Amino acid sequence: MSQTVLEVEGLSKTYENSMHVVHALKNVSFSLKKAEFAVIMGTSGSGKSTLLHILSALDKPTSGTIKLNGQPCHHIFREPEASRYRLKNVGFVFQAYNLLKDLSAEDNIAVPLVLQGEPEASIQARVDEVLRILGLSAFRRHRPVELSGGQQQRVAIGRAIIANPPILLADEPTGNLDYNTSKEILDVFIKMREERQQTILLVTHDPVVAASADRVLFFHDGEIRDEYHCRGKQDLDNILRIFKTITEGR
Numbered sequence: 001m002s003q004t005v006l007e008v009e010g011l012s013k014t015y016e017n018s019m020h021v022v023h024a025l026k027n028v029s030f031s032l033k034k035a036e037f038a039v040i041m042g043t044s045g046s047g048k049s050t051l052l053h054i055l056s057a058l059d060k061p062t063s064g065t066i067k068l069n070g071q072p073c074h075h076i077f078r079e080p081e082a083s084r085y086r087l088k089n090v091g092f093v094f095q096a097y098n099l100l101k102d103l104s105a106e107d108n109i110a111v112p113l114v115l116q117g118e119p120e121a122s123i124q125a126r127v128d129e130v131l132r133i134l135g136l137s138a139f140r141r142h143r144p145v146e147l148s149g150g151q152q153q154r155v156a157i158g159r160a161i162i163a164n165p166p167i168l169l170a171d172e173p174t175g176n177l178d179y180n181t182s183k184e185i186l187d188v189f190i191k192m193r194e195e196r197q198q199t200i201l202l203v204t205h206d207p208v209v210a211a212s213a214d215r216v217l218f219f220h221d222g223e224i225r226d227e228y229h230c231r232g233k234q235d236l237d238n239i240l241r242i243f244k245t246i247t248e249g250r
């Protein structure tokens, strides 16, 4: 049986101020096995970003537990412990790439290893390998401005996985890309899962992206309302049907 990498149990998050109380997450539970590629689809405001923020120790849950490789981590959200935790445990890919504009592709990818104090020779070998896997070897010295959107997102994926984090989180990673480039980036995620046994949790609005995953978790109003295991044929139709049912409240 494959190893459970992430276990989320009874996770809730309430934002409160003097005017409003928002239940952004309500008793959310799920787990991910090693090399599983799961997607979260949900309406705007359904709690997707809140979940990713909590999983990356940027925010604190109101209640519930999170275990990464069996180790409780829901209590980690204060600096500098949270930064150390993120560096070692979480790769994050953003919609807007968030690359350092003055650094080359290879130097952007190397950032987590440099921050971890890895020796230079080992950094070079690992960056070379990741550039090769991502098909970016010819662009290694290019700065972000000299790369296409798809190439920038590849660099961002390289940076996210270079330190071998147990979990790769992605928030709308294809949101800024056209159809063909989105497809290429999706293939990169699939390759990361297959060749590096990378566990992936990706948020998307795109049912085509969702249909490429192993499993889709449907969020609505802070809850997981349904779950779908992709099988191949009919996945896109089934995903669209479930999403429509949930959002239309039927």
Ligand SMILES: Nc1ncnc2c1ncn2[C@@H]1O[C@H](COP(=O)(O)OP(=O)(O)OP(=O)(O)O)[C@@H](O)[C@H]1O
Residues within 6 Å of the ligand: 015, 016, 022, 023, 024, 042, 043, 044, 045, 046, 047, 048, 049, 050, 051
């Ligand atoms: N810091 C905050 N303070 C108060 N309310 C917040 C805060 N962050 C998020 N919320 C609220 O929590 C709910 C969930 O927000 P969240 O950003 O997680 O949704 P989302 O599913 O990522 O939405 P979108 O797809 O539009 O990005 C929303 O009602 C939002 O207004």
